[in-house]
Amino acid sequence: MTKLLRVVSPDGKYKEKDEPPLSEEELLKMYRYMMLTRALDTRGMALQRQGRIGFYVPSSGEEAVQIGSSFPLEPRDWIVPAYREQGAALLRGIPMAGIMAQLYGNEEDTAKGRQMPNHFTSRAAHFVPTSSPVGTQIPIAVGLGWAARIRGDNVVALGYFGDGATSQGDFHAAMNFAGLFQANTVFVCKNNQWAISVPFGNQTGTNEVAIKAQAYGFEGVRVDGNDVLAVYQASKEAIDKARFGGGPTLIEAVTYRMGPHTSSDDPTRYRDEAEVEKWRKKDPIVRFQRYLKEKGIWNEEMEVEIRQEAEAQVEEAVVRAEKRGLPSPATLFDDVYAEMPWHIKEAKEAFLEYLEKS
Amino acid sequence: MPEMNIVQAVNSALLEEMQRDDRVILLGEDIGKNGGVFRCTEGLFEEFGPDRVIDTPLAESGIIGASIGMAFYGLRPVPEIQFLDFIYPAFDQIVSEAAKFRYRSGGEYPCQITIRSPYGGGIKGGHYHSQSTETYFAHTPGLKVVIPSAPYDTKGLLLSSIRDPDPVLFLEPKRIYRAGREEVPEGEFTIPLGEAKVVREGADVSIFAYGAMISQCTGAAEQAEEVGISCEVVDLRTLVPLDIDAVLDSVRKTGRVVIVYEATKFLGYGAEIAAILAEKAIESLEAPILRVAGLDTPFPYTHENLYLPDAGRILDAVEKVYSF
Numbered sequence: 001m002t003k004l005l006r007v008v009s010p011d012g013k014y015k016e017k018d019e020p021p022l023s024e025e026e027l028l029k030m031y032r033y034m035m036l037t038r039a040l041d042t043r044g045m046a047l048q049r050q051g052r053i054g055f056y057v058p059s060s061g062e063e064a065v066q067i068g069s070s071f072p073l074e075p076r077d078w079i080v081p082a083y084r085e086q087g088a089a090l091l092r093g094i095p096m097a098g099i100m101a102q103l104y105g106n107e108e109d110t111a112k113g114r115q116m117p118n119h120f121t122s123r124a125a126h127f128v129p130t131s132s133p134v135g136t137q138i139p140i141a142v143g144l145g146w147a148a149r150i151r152g153d154n155v156v157a158l159g160y161f162g163d164g165a166t167s168q169g170d171f172h173a174a175m176n177f178a179g180l181f182q183a184n185t186v187f188v189c190k191n192n193q194w195a196i197s198v199p200f201g202n203q204t205g206t207n208e209v210a211i212k213a214q215a216y217g218f219e220g221v222r223v224d225g226n227d228v229l230a231v232y233q234a235s236k237e238a239i240d241k242a243r244f245g246g247g248p249t250l251i252e253a254v255t256y257r258m259g260p261h262t263s264s265d266d267p268t269r270y271r272d273e274a275e276v277e278k279w280r281k282k283d284p285i286v287r288f289q290r291y292l293k294e295k296g297i298w299n300e301e302m303e304v305e306i307r308q309e310a311e312a313q314v315e316e317a318v319v320r321a322e323k324r325g326l327p328s329p330a331t332l333f334d335d336v337y338a339e340m341p342w343h344i345k346e347a348k349e350a351f352l353e354y355l356e357k358s
Numbered sequence: 359m360p361e362m363n364i365v366q367a368v369n370s371a372l373l374e375e376m377q378r379d380d381r382v383i384l385l386g387e388d389i390g391k392n393g394g395v396f397r398c399t400e401g402l403f404e405e406f407g408p409d410r411v412i413d414t415p416l417a418e419s420g421i422i423g424a425s426i427g428m429a430f431y432g433l434r435p436v437p438e439i440q441f442l443d444f445i446y447p448a449f450d451q452i453v454s455e456a457a458k459f460r461y462r463s464g465g466e467y468p469c470q471i472t473i474r475s476p477y478g479g480g481i482k483g484g485h486y487h488s489q490s491t492e493t494y495f496a497h498t499p500g501l502k503v504v505i506p507s508a509p510y511d512t513k514g515l516l517l518s519s520i521r522d523p524d525p526v527l528f529l530e531p532k533r534i535y536r537a538g539r540e541e542v543p544e545g546e547f548t549i550p551l552g553e554a555k556v557v558r559e560g561a562d563v564s565i566f567a568y569g570a571m572i573s574q575c576t577g578a579a580e581q582a583e584e585v586g587i588s589c590e591v592v593d594l595r596t597l598v599p600l601d602i603d604a605v606l607d608s609v610r611k612t613g614r615v616v617i618v619y620e621a622t623k624f625l626g627y628g629a630e631i632a633a634i635l636a637e638k639a640i641e642s643l644e645a646p647i648l649r650v651a652g653l654d655t656p657f658p659y660t661h662e663n664l665y666l667p668d669a670g671r672i673l674d675a676v677e678k679v680y681s682f
Contacts, residue, residue: 078430
């Protein structure tokens, strides 16, 4: 088994020599974004249950992986996400109002309500538009990192995917290309133990993901995905390495999908509550809180303030999103091509005329 | 002006565009030192080196997926898929990813890649080196599909495709790669996408076709002339977007239509043309629209010449619509 990297133990204990060189301010920023991601998830699931949004993909339990891995990125770097990366999206600078507009698919959504919830996109944040097919994003992350390498730029692409995606042909193609061409790409596999109902043990004949990197000629590391500092440390090293011509790294972050696959899924059909309970005790936010407490930079008062601030941000975005209308039907026909061809123009005119009449 | 065949026209377009724009980069299997299995990229590896003419591992989804990422970074990838028959590992990348990025990002992520691939039968290639499956792609909003039939058009259309801000599938009729030469300009020269070309004017029957079928159609038109039927042959050149004006203009003149394509007949591209004519030009039609196409079977080896439309079958259809 590849050694599991860990900085902070589940009870919050740590050795000073293992700590990454992060300032108090940076540590608290990480904590705030983890709390913000959790607050978004709690509210997102509730909004779906109340019928106010159609669907939601929670990432609870995976906050440390998202924040720890995207924290070392620079604005010029790229994120190529899967569909459970709301924390990374927030940290990259997609505003909460933008996240909520996407969840509602309203007129303020930059993608004009064209995708299911949790399929975020932003050019400004270098956050590549999310899709639903599993694993197709991985070769795209290679293309970005490879282009940077060809152009001689110190730019990195970070691609996210889950343990299920490692079974796809696109995973293999991407790893193979990245290793061969030494792309400036970092692969972050969020091994959250479940691909909908299929446990990791039924996904592959190896008992870990990291080892697969060996077959492609580069390093695979395994990290405790519920330890934000360990994820940060491993990601920082991999990102720096890729940035300065050292080639790709596969990071397997061992974590747990605490919630259902999506709001449409009922995990009680296939997994034991005891297992969930076991992982709940390893909650990445609780662990980081214990660490911050050990370091003397956390107190109850601050906790309340951070939580309230996160909830208020989410609430403000919900209020805003609910005031917005839907994108106009005419926008349905935009952006298929740079210039609208005659057959779409014609369909648009006929469709709008019909809507006018009815 | 130099004379070129289609292979040389492809090569000339790639060479000149790579000289003009250092963002243009080629990826594919055997395209480097080997110059491509059909030699379309011959000499380019020597000219531009391994960072711009990249021999990739044998994985189509990797080639197209990586090309998409490169396009986002600002490069202008022109990946080659060795045969259209082998494009399917990349189908997800093309229809789920490349085609949808502009739309699903609200216009923020255009995906400027041009996928070149030889297509079609007539080279004794059996099931897997012969198929003409352009309709899978023409059916996907967000993609453009371009198919030239001659060297001059090949160069002009390929240059336009590479510069086009949308993903383009550029299909090359491999059967006529080296069939004939014609004058092709050197230097700056483009043909706009979405413009058909009347390759032979006529008054009685319109024949719509593209790619390798054009020469079969002009052959049939010559034979028809001998029996007193004047055929107009329209080379569509771009399947998406279709040049509707050229199609309607011709039908309004002749009132009789034969559509020729070597793909499987059922639900092939000709079905769309026929449907559009039923919607827009029914008052001009004086006979049923006939399609002459590949058989509704997998592509055969021994009898490929029976499978593929030829001048005889086209002439037969022309006579039927003429005498209706």
